[in-house]
Amino acid sequence: MSALRREDVAHVALLARLTLSDEELDLFTGQLAQVLEHASDVAALDLEGVEATAHPFGLVNVVRRDEPQPTLDRDEILAMAPDAEDGRFAVPRILGEDQ
Amino acid sequence: MRSASEIARDVREGASSAQREVEIALGAIRERNDELNVFLYVDESGARAAAQRVDDAIARGDEVGPLAGVPVALKDNLCQRGIPTTCASRILEGWRPPYSATVVDRLLDAGAIPMGKTNMDEFAMGSSTETSAFGPTRNPLDPTRVPGGSSGGSAAAVAANMTPLALGSDTGGSIRQPAALCGIVGVKPTYGLVSRYGLIAFASSLDQIGPLTRTVADAALLLEVIAGHDPRDSTSLPEPAPALRGHVEDGVAGRRIGVVRELIDGADADVVASVDRAVEVLRAAGAEVVPFSIPELRLGLSAYYLIAPAEASSNLARFDGVRYGLRVDGDDVAAMNEATRTAGFGAEVKRRIMLGTYALSAGYYDAYYGQALKVRTQMIEAFRRAYREVDLLVGATTPTVAFPFGSKTANPMSMYLSDVFTIPTNLAGEAAISVPFGVGENGLAVGVQLLGPGRSEATLLAAGRVLELAEGRS
Amino acid sequence: MTLSEGWEMVVGLEVHTELKTRTKMFCGCPNEFGAPPNTHVCPVCLGLPGSLPVLNERAVELAMAIGLALHCTIAPSTFHRKNYFYPDMPKDFQISQYDRPINANGYLDLIDHSRVRIERAHLEEDTGKSTHLGGSGRLHGADHSLVDYNRSGVPLVEIVSAPDIRSSAQARDYASELRAILIATGASDGRMEEGSMRVDANVSVRRADAPFGTRCEIKNLNSLRSLQRAIDYEAARQVALLESGGVVRQETRHWDEARGVTATMRVKEEADDYRYFREPDLVDLAPDAAWVERVRSGLGPLPAERRAALLTLVGEVSEAQLDVVATVVDAGLDAIVRGAIERGVDPSLALSRAANELAPDQGSITREGFAETLLMEQRGDLSATQSKAVLATLVDTGGDPHAIAADRGFERLSSDSLEGVVGDIIDQHPDEWGRYREGDDKLAQFFVGLVMKATRGQADGKAVIAALSARRG
Ligand SMILES: [Mg+2]
Numbered sequence A: 001m002s003a004l005r006r007e008d009v010a011h012v013a014l015l016a017r018l019t020l021s022d023e024e025l026d027l028f029t030g031q032l033a034q035v036l037e038h039a040s041d042v043a044a045l046d047l048e049g050v051e052a053t054a055h056p057f058g059l060v061n062v063v064r065r066d067e068p069q070p071t072l073d074r075d076e077i078l079a080m081a082p083d084a085e086d087g088r089f090a091v092p093r094i095l096g097e098d099q
Numbered sequence B: 001m002r003s004a005s006e007i008a009r010d011v012r013e014g015a016s017s018a019q020r021e022v023e024i025a026l027g028a029i030r031e032r033n034d035e036l037n038v039f040l041y042v043d044e045s046g047a048r049a050a051a052q053r054v055d056d057a058i059a060r061g062d063e064v065g066p067l068a069g070v071p072v073a074l075k076d077n078l079c080q081r082g083i084p085t086t087c088a089s090r091i092l093e094g095w096r097p098p099y100s101a102t103v104v105d106r107l108l109d110a111g112a113i114p115m116g117k118t119n120m121d122e123f124a125m126g127s128s129t130e131t132s133a134f135g136p137t138r139n140p141l142d143p144t145r146v147p148g149g150s151s152g153g154s155a156a157a158v159a160a161n162m163t164p165l166a167l168g169s170d171t172g173g174s175i176r177q178p179a180a181l182c183g184i185v186g187v188k189p190t191y192g193l194v195s196r197y198g199l200i201a202f203a204s205s206l207d208q209i210g211p212l213t214r215t216v217a218d219a220a221l222l223l224e225v226i227a228g229h230d231p232r233d234s235t236s237l238p239e240p241a242p243a244l245r246g247h248v249e250d251g252v253a254g255r256r257i258g259v260v261r262e263l264i265d266g267a268d269a270d271v272v273a274s275v276d277r278a279v280e281v282l283r284a285a286g287a288e289v290v291p292f293s294i295p296e297l298r299l300g301l302s303a304y305y306l307i308a309p310a311e312a313s314s315n316l317a318r319f320d321g322v323r324y325g326l327r328v329d330g331d332d333v334a335a336m337n338e339a340t341r342t343a344g345f346g347a348e349v350k351r352r353i354m355l356g357t358y359a360l361s362a363g364y365y366d367a368y369y370g371q372a373l374k375v376r377t378q379m380i381e382a383f384r385r386a387y388r389e390v391d392l393l394v395g396a397t398t399p400t401v402a403f404p405f406g407s408k409t410a411n412p413m414s415m416y417l418s419d420v421f422t423i424p425t426n427l428a429g430e431a432a433i434s435v436p437f438g439v440g441e442n443g444l445a446v447g448v449q450l451l452g453p454g455r456s457e458a459t460l461l462a463a464g465r466v467l468e469l470a471e472g473r474s
Numbered sequence C: 001m002t003l004s005e006g007w008e009m010v011v012g013l014e015v016h017t018e019l020k021t022r023t024k025m026f027c028g029c030p031n032e033f034g035a036p037p038n039t040h041v042c043p044v045c046l047g048l049p050g051s052l053p054v055l056n057e058r059a060v061e062l063a064m065a066i067g068l069a070l071h072c073t074i075a076p077s078t079f080h081r082k083n084y085f086y087p088d089m090p091k092d093f094q095i096s097q098y099d100r101p102i103n104a105n106g107y108l109d110l111i112d113h114s115r116v117r118i119e120r121a122h123l124e125e126d127t128g129k130s131t132h133l134g135g136s137g138r139l140h141g142a143d144h145s146l147v148d149y150n151r152s153g154v155p156l157v158e159i160v161s162a163p164d165i166r167s168s169a170q171a172r173d174y175a176s177e178l179r180a181i182l183i184a185t186g187a188s189d190g191r192m193e194e195g196s197m198r199v200d201a202n203v204s205v206r207r208a209d210a211p212f213g214t215r216c217e218i219k220n221l222n223s224l225r226s227l228q229r230a231i232d233y234e235a236a237r238q239v240a241l242l243e244s245g246g247v248v249r250q251e252t253r254h255w256d257e258a259r260g261v262t263a264t265m266r267v268k269e270e271a272d273d274y275r276y277f278r279e280p281d282l283v284d285l286a287p288d289a290a291w292v293e294r295v296r297s298g299l300g301p302l303p304a305e306r307r308a309a310l311l312t313l314v315g316e317v318s319e320a321q322l323d324v325v326a327t328v329v330d331a332g333l334d335a336i337v338r339g340a341i342e343r344g345v346d347p348s349l350a351l352s353r354a355a356n357e358l359a360p361d362q363g364s365i366t367r368e369g370f371a372e373t374l375l376m377e378q379r380g381d382l383s384a385t386q387s388k389a390v391l392a393t394l395v396d397t398g399g400d401p402h403a404i405a406a407d408r409g410f411e412r413l414s415s416d417s418l419e420g421v422v423g424d425i426i427d428q429h430p431d432e433w434g435r436y437r438e439g440d441d442k443l444a445q446f447f448v449g450l451v452m453k454a455t456r457g458q459a460d461g462k463a464v465i466a467a468l469s470a471r472r473g
C-alpha cells in the first residue's frame, strides 16, 4: 500500500463531514500514516481463500413479529431537537438532491 | 466495605435500607468527585426516589431483586431515560434520552439504584479517560495517574468506594484495562450475552457491556442480572442468563490452562512477575498449567484498529446536528453538519472516524477493512484450536501499570498499544476477566487476565476467584 | 414514438415498492401513510444513539413473495450499510442489501410475450420526508426544510431489471405488469401517486449492435404516463446530443412533468463513495426450504395466469377488451366476473360493468349481487343507467339487487309507454326533430337525455334510439 497522502486525509474529512485546519491536516496525516504503517502487517498478508468474519457468531434469521409497539411522544422528541417547527425537525436548506 | 450481595442482604433483612445505602454512596461521591472527576452526572433525586421505592416494596413485603438497594454507577454511554447521556462528548452535551438501555431496565428490576453517569473516553475511544471532553478522571490509587479507559470513570467509582458496582463497556479492553489499572475486577462477557440495546455504539461487532466490581462474586451477581436474551438486540444470544453465582467457588482443580506467550511478551517486569505468580497459584489450586503460543494474536491490534474505526465512522455519522445534541449553524444542511461535527468531536474521535472512513473507502476497502475481517477469521480459528487443548488461557491484562497523565497522548500509536493484550478477545467475541493480582511499580495495581471461549463466564469467574483468594481478598 | 433511424434505446428500470406490513422494517412503529408528522417514530427509526434494528418477519416474507412471483432464486442474504449524509436519513446510513440480495436472477414476461430479466429484488429501508419552505416549495430556492420521520424505516423492496427494455411502451408494460404482480402478491398497494411504488429509469442509446452507451438515471416518475414520456424525451435528447457531436454525461436527471423535459439533478461526484459494509447490528438471513415453501404456498395465481383464465371464458376479444381484462385482474375482480359469466351474463357486459362500475374497489358487492344485477339488465328489467345505479348501491352498502331496484322504483318501462313519452318529447321540440330528420344524428343524444329525464332513468337508451330512428323512417 502506498503511503497515506495529505490529500487522502482531506478527501476522507470531506466524506466524514469534518473540517480540518492546515495544521490538523498535517498532524492527522502523520498520525494516521503511523497507524496504517502498523497495519501493513495485516495488509501484506496473503489471505486468499480466507472467509471474512463480520460477526463473531453465526446466528441467522433473527426476526420479530409484525406487531405494533408504542411510539415516542412527539413533544418529547421535538424538545430535544436543535430546531423544530410545525411538528417537524427544522434544518437549513438542502443543496443537492435526494439520493 | 461490604460487597453488593451483603448490602442487598442487609437491605432485604432490615439491617440497612436502600435510602441509607444511597446516602452512603452520595457521601462518598461528594467526598472525592471534585478531586477525581469520576461522575459526569449524579442523579441524587432519582437515586433517592428509586431507594424509596425499594424500601416501600420491602415494607409491603413484596419480593425484591438480588440487587435491592445496591448503588450502581453507569458509564455515560448507557442510555437512561431522562438522565443526561453524553458519551463524554460536547456533541451530546445536555441530551436526555427518551428511553433506557435494556441493562438499565434490568438493574432497576433487580432493585439496584443507578447513581449517575461516569466519565469515559469520548465515545469510548481511548485507554486513559483523557479524551473526555469534560476532563480526565484521576486514578484513586494515585491521582497523578490515569485510571485507564475507556471505562475509567466506572473503574474509579468502584476503586474509590463510591459505589460497589459499576457498568462499563468493552470494545477492545475498555472494562478490563481500567479494572487492571484501578485494582478491581472487570469482566468482558461473551459477545451477545448482554444486550447492547441502549449502549451508544462505538464498534457494534465488538462492544459488550460488563461489570466492574471489587470482588469476583459481585461481578458474578451483577452479570447474572444484566445477561440474557433481549429481543431488541438482534445479536443477543438466544438463551437466558447463565447461572454464575453458584459457580464462583468451583475452583480450577483439573482445568487445563495455557500461559500465552503473546499475552505477556512486551509487558513490564512487574506485570510479568505478577502473571508468573498467578500461574503458580493456579497450579497450586490443582490446575494443569502449560506454556502456550498463539502467533495469530500478534495481528490483533492492527486488525482492531481497522475494524473498530470503520464501524465507528458509520455509527457516529448520525451526530449531524439534525435531531438531537449540538448544532452549529451553517448556510445549508451539509455546512451545518460539518460545522457541528467539527466543533462537537474531539481529536481522537476525529482521528478514528477518518481512519475508519479511509479503511472503508473505494480503493482501500480490500487492503484494509476486508483484510482485517479475514484476520479476524484466523484469530477466531486460532482460539478455537487453542480451546481444544486447554480450558482457559492466562496472560497480562495490560503491558504496564497505570501511567502518568499526558505520557501517551502525543503519540496515538503508543496509547493504542496499551490494549494489545485485551483486543483479541473482542475480535473473537469471547469472554475474559481481569483480576487484580500482585503489586507493581510504585505500589500500583496489576491485572491478570483470564480468557475463555464463548459462554465460559462461570469457569472464568471461578478461576478469578482462586487468584482473589490467594491475595487474601474476601 | 420512435428514435431516429439507426438508433436504439436501452432501458433498465429500478422500482422501489413499499411493503404492506403493519409495522416498519426494523421497529414496531406503524407503517401507515398520512399520519400527523413524527407520530410514528421510536428510538430505532429516529436513529437515536444506542438503538438497534430488529428485522420484521413479514417484510422478509413479502420480499420472498415478490421474488417467487418474479421467478427469482431466494438465497441466503446479508444486510449492508450504505453510508451518506442526508437529513431524511436519521442514522446517516441506509440499511440495504448489497452483494447478497434475498432475491436474484428472475424474469418477468410481459403481455406482448417479451421477457425482461430481473437482476435482483432486495430489501431496504425507506427514508423520512422533507418539506421545503420558502422559495417555490421545491428543493431549489427553499430557505429551510422540515423533516418528518414517519416514513423512515418503512420496508422497501428494490426491484432492478436488466437493461433489456428497448422502447418506452415496453417500459410502461413492464412497470404495469410488475405493479399488477405486487398488488396480487399482497406485497404492495402499487400506488405511484402516493409514492408507494416509485420507478427510476436508466436510459442510454446506441447505434444498432454497438456496445451500451453512457446512461442517465431519470427520477420523479409519478405515473406510467410520465415514465413513458420521460423515456422518450430522454432517449431523443441523447440521440440529438450524440448526433451533434456531443457526449452523454453520466448523471441523475429529474423529470419535469409540466414542461415535459428531463433536467440535470446531480452529476456523479467523487464524493459518492458509499463505503458499503456489513451491518453489524443484524445477522444474516438464510430462509430454509420450509419457510420458502410456506410463502410459495400462500401465493395465489399471478395476474398473467388470471388474465389467461378470464380470456378463456370470454373468447375472442378486441385490443380494447384486453385492457379491460387487465384492469379487472389488477383490481382483483376476475373472480366476480368469472362468476357472472358462468351464470350466463354476456362476457363483454360483465367485463365492462366490472371495470367501470366496480374497480378499483368492489366494496360490499357479492358475486351473486353482481351476477343478478347484470342478468336483470340483460333481460331488459333494468336499463343500463338503472343497472349502474344498482351496482353503485351494492358497492356502497351491499344488499339484494331486486329489493334495491324495487325500492328505487326501477320498473320496466313498457314499450307502449316509452312510445308515448318519445312522442310527447318530439311534439315539444319540433325544431330539433326537424334537424334530426334531416340527418343531424348528434341530436339523438339530445332526445335520449330528455326521455331519460322524463322517465327518471327508467328508459333504456338503446330502445329510445330505436324508437327515434323508427319514427324518422
Ligand atoms: Mg436502493
Ligand SMILES: [Zn+2]
Pocket: C024, C027, C028, C029, C040, C041, C042, C043, C044, C045, C046, C153
Ligand atoms: Zn420506529
